[in-house]
Amino acid sequence: MNEIEFIDTTLRDAHQSLWGVKMSTAMAYQIAAVVDRAGYKALDIAAPAHFVFLIRHFRENPWERLRLLCEKIRKTPLSIMMLASSFVTFNPMKGPIFDLMMKRCYANGLRRIQPMDASNNMSDIDETVQYAKNAGLEVVVPLIFSITPVHTDEHFAQKARDAVAMGAHALYLKDPGGLLTPERIRTLVPAIQKNLNGLRLELHSHCTTGLAPLCYLEAVKLGVTTMHTASLPLANGSSQPSVENILKNVRRLGFWDRMDDESLKIIADYFSSAARCEGLPVGAPLEFDLWQYEHQIPGGVISNLSRQLLDIGQAHRFDEVVEESIRVRKDLGYPIMVTPFSQYVVTQATLNVLLGERYKEVIDEVIKLAMGYYGRQAGDVDQDLLDRLESLPKTKEYAHWEVPRPTIKELRGKYGLEVSDDELLLRILCQGENDIKAMHAAGPIKTYYPYPQKPLMALIKNWAVRNKPSYVYIRKGDFSLKLGKHVK
Known part of the structure; x- marks a missing residue:
């Protein structure tokens, strides 16, 4: 074998x-x-x-x-x-x-x-x-x-x-x-x-x-x-x-x-x-869900959508948004539901539902996707959607757009003439230098990781940073410990 x-x-x-x-x-x-x-x-x-x-x-x-x-x-x-x-x-x-x-x-x-x-x-x-x-x-x-x-x-x-x-x-x-x-x-x-x-x-x-x-x-x-x-x-x-x-x-x-x-x-x-x-989850088998085959939205995008709708008081419209995502995806020629397309589809579906009218507002990324900005999709974009998009001023901006091909010299002029190749790439990924400066300020990476060997210390650490309860009491045999928060 x-x-x-x-x-x-x-x-x-x-x-x-x-x-x-x-x-x-x-x-x-x-x-x-x-x-x-x-x-x-x-x-x-x-x-x-x-x-x-x-x-x-x-x-x-x-x-x-x-x-x-x-x-x-x-x-x-x-x-x-x-x-x-x-x-x-x-x-x-x-x-x-x-x-x-x-x-x-x-x-x-x-x-x-x-x-x-x-x-x-x-x-x-x-x-x-x-x-x-x-x-x-x-x-x-x-x-x-x-x-x-x-x-x-x-x-x-x-x-x-x-x-x-x-x-x-x-x-x-x-x-x-x-x-x-x-x-x-x-x-x-x-x-x-x-x-x-x-x-x-x-x-x-x-x-x-x-x-x-x-x-x-x-x-x-x-x-x-x-x-x-x-x-x-x-x-x-x-x-x-x-x-x-x-x-x-x-x-x-x-x-x-x-x-x-x-x-x-x-x-x-x-x-x-x-x-x-x-305090992180361990994986567990999931039950079969036929709906996943209809919407095909990745788990991370689904969880983000749920949290965001909850934050704006619209959690009850979750199912509507997911169903609308199925329709938006079809309209766009069936883009594969993977980054970044899954985010674009779900964002547009959310707008369609919350505004009460399909494509009343269209995000730039959906316009670009429909215009071929991200390459050709396997299916055809819905003609009614294309007609709607062609009436938008932004569509004309993207009609003859091409993916930029900047030289390294041009990129250095924008992100830093004196930085190393490695840092240049990081600045481009982060679209600027502020995050990189904060990274450098944090110092070298720490490689010591104690927690798997010291679960008691990890427990104390985790409870200490929580808002509730006001104290934790630990006892084993003759040993006891009461840990509370100091309030200034």
Whole structure:
């Protein structure tokens, strides 16, 4: 039987899905050496959106984070996932900026890139792919899955042919909404495999509907040998399947692997303790939800929508907004519900519902999307919507717009003539220098992470920062402690 290999998502996509990116460098650093010896094929460890969050939330330098983790991770290749058709997620930019980014990724320890276009337009990422290959990175191109009348098996087969012709080293089927079913796997995977010309196909799904573990096993039976998984505490829910579960089942099917069970247990125990100490959730299986297949909105966007409607006293209109999102998506030609398109669709749907009239106000991003600003969608934009947009003054501004291709000299003129290449890229990602200055002011990244070893101290720390109760009382045997807040 074939060997089954695993890509670990614990240090990137898994904690993004379950913890909102709240994994500090110290938390990752302390367990990194164990992750390195666990037997993974590669580690999904970085993304530009993570760079920005690290800077703004933790005041940590993401390049320094990579260099620190490379001290502990010596043999397993590190991977970055990024939009390769737009350097800044909500502000498209192409050209030399990607050449510089690929070179600095390699220089800072990354060895693999997963370059994505949100519409699966390979022509829009070809330039970045060539830059990545020239820099020495392995290029693993995603085919982003979606369920619409236009996203057929043949659609994905053609995208696979395009990726192979572009020079990808491997491909992976990326299912951000957890929409794959075992039945669709049985038709889709063979359709893609026939067009790979011998390249490896990986599978990356989320457990949003609870079916991802079953889909992984069906894919294995069909010859897919590389699976994206997370350590058990950071698996399931809106994250990936657990490595423990998939490993147990593929072994049961007779496949073999190089994974080290002892290391996997240490990793799982570590993150279970870290989650408990930090007050963060651990993943749990979700019940099947048929509605997910209708709206296809990612879990993070759904939770943000719910919170925002609650904040403005409109929580009771949640279902209306979700139903309107289905209609808006159809109007726009079925964009895949992945960043940034899912945010655009839901924002416009929210306006349509709250204002009581469809497209009474249209956000700039929807105008740009309909005008092809973000590339061609798989379906056609609704003609009535196009007619509505053509009457808007802003539409004329975007009619002949092209993605900017600034030179590095031009970017330095805007963001800093004397800064290093690494800092220039961070300033561009953050759209300015204020966050970068605050990051520098915070000093070097701390690598000591005590909490998994000292749960009592973590408990005291967590209670001390809460508004309620006014005190906490701890007693064990002859020892007792009463901790209260000091009120000035």
